[in-house]
Amino acid sequence: MPIISLSINDSLLEKLDKVLEYRGYTSRSEALRDFIRDIVVEAEWAKGTSEETIAVIMAIYDKSVHREPLFSLEHEYDDVIYTLMHMHLDKINCLEVFIAKGTSKRIMEIISKINQIKGMKQIKYLTTLAEV
Numbered sequence: 528m529p530i531i532s533l534s535i536n537d538s539l540l541e542k543l544d545k546v547l548e549y550r551g552y553t554s555r556s557e558a559l560r561d562f563i564r565d566i567v568v569e570a571e572w573a574k575g576t577s578e579e580t581i582a583v584i585m586a587i588y589d590k591s592v593h594r595e596p597l598f599s600l601e602h603e604y605d606d607v608i609y610t611l612m613h614m615h616l617d618k619i620n621c622l623e624v625f626i627a628k629g630t631s632k633r634i635m636e637i638i639s640k641i642n643q644i645k646g647m648k649q650i651k652y653l654t655t656l657a658e659v
Contacts, residue, residue: 533559568656571631579657582634584625584641584650587616592646597623600640607633620648628657 535543543555552558571578586597594613601611607629614622627634631654641650 568654571656578630579628580631580634580654581657582625582627582652582654584627584634584638584652586623586625586641586647587620587649588623588644589646589648590615590619590621592644594621594623596644597641600637601625604633604637607637 543558547555547558550558552561597611601608604627607627608625609628610626612624612626614624616622625637627637634652634654638650638652641647
């Protein structure tokens, strides 16, 4: 494995070491490899990679909204959506969590369609390449 060198000021290094300790890293190298992987995965995702991507899509919506549009997506994208979980957050709000695996383009189609459903309050997603 190649060795690289990095210049960093004392203040930033001190903050980095605190974060690494908090997150349980055993070495700076281990942490920097993780950080670099995250940057590479994010860049691959942003450019619309055709590689297998895993996504967790979370949608918060008003309980008065009929769930049928969300269930329709599950069937329309059954080649990509592996599971769907529903949770009552409070008397007004529900959370729907989709676990998907496919190309970033296909997953972005799902996210776009969820965004178009009336009553959606917030949609967040987390992605990674299936093979990092």
